Amino acid sequence: MPTLKTASYAVQCASLGFLVLLGSGCAGTSNMHASVCSTPALAPYDPAEPVNRGIFAFNRTVDDYALAPIARGYRRLPDTVQSGVHNFVANFGEPKVFINDLLQGNARRSVNTLGRFALNSTVGLLGLIDVSGRLGIERHRADFGQTFGVWNIANGPIVELPLLGTSNLRDATGKVLSFAVSPFGSNSDTLETLSTxxxxxxxxxxxxxxxPVTEELRTGPDYYEALRDDVAERRARFVVEGKAGQPMTPECGQEANNHER
Structure with a gap:
């Protein structure tokens, strides 16, 4: 009789296999040479706004009384501690970046990601030290939401997920899928601990x-609308970056960082 871990691993493999098949069907329609500055100006489609605002109120309460205070305390820690945490988290996520690089058809970025992960996981002490960055091998981000955008899958309506925040349906699906896909498998207690x-x-x-971003957005008359629109703009730029296969240039405006809280 199959164990729960075996069944979970099978689901993960099936999910990844579906992504590869879907990617092979859609990759031909994506514009891999899109201009990084050609961010599409699409207004967020929010037909379920009353429901989303209700969930947003819950998320804001959790953020105001738990997450944001912890984050402010974290910012008071020495820079070396914050840098170590950031580097470890980024390195642990590199295998998923690698998967998305492949699904986006970007061989150069996938090699870059694989090299970073190998070097930082060994010489960099499980990624606590960004040795690759010091050698000029720069880090980049990629996730399933970006991959779906590179495949020209539509944004879909705005979805406010409990604890996960504001996104469009495409990115929300990517977030959920990211939890289901584990490149490391789930048969090691050590890996599960590191994942936690x-x-x-x-x-x-x-x-x-x-x-800094959310504190500025809070000063406006409608925090929900301001955050929703800010996330939509940043994610649109992030998709353009994925299609171009390179980071956005400074003259194109703000970088597509994922400030989604």
Whole structure:
């Protein structure tokens, strides 16, 4: 009789296999040489706004009384500690970046990611030290939401997920899929522990880096609308970056960082 871990691994493999098949069917229609500055100006489609605002109110309460205070305390830690946490989380996520690089058909970026992960996981002490960055092998981000965008899958309506925040349906699907896909498998207690540490550390580190943005957005008359529109713009730029296969240039405006809290 198959164990729960075996069944979970089978689901993960099936999910990844579906992505590869879908990617092979859609990759031909994506514009891999799109201009990084050609961010599409699409207004967020929010037909379920009343429901989303209700979930947003819950998320904001959790953020105001738990996550944001922890993030502010985290920002008071020495820079070396924050840098170590950030580097470890980023390195632990590199295998998923690698998967998305492949699904986006970007061989150069996939080799870059694989090399970074191998070097930082060994010489960099499980990624605590960004040795690759010091050698000029720069880090980049990629996720399933970006991959779906590179495949020209439509944004879909705005979805506010409990604890996961604001996104469009395409990115929300990517977030859920990211939890289901584990490149490391699930048969090691050590890896499960490292995964938990990465999830907690990544949540706090990401929230801490987003604090300046969210504090500015809170000063407006409608925090929900301001955050929703800001996330939509940043994710649109992130997809353009994926299609171009390179980071956005400074003259094109703000980088597509994932400030989604």
């Amino acid at each position: 540490v990465s999830t907690v550390g990544g949540t706090v580190d990401g929230r801490a880096k987003a604090l």
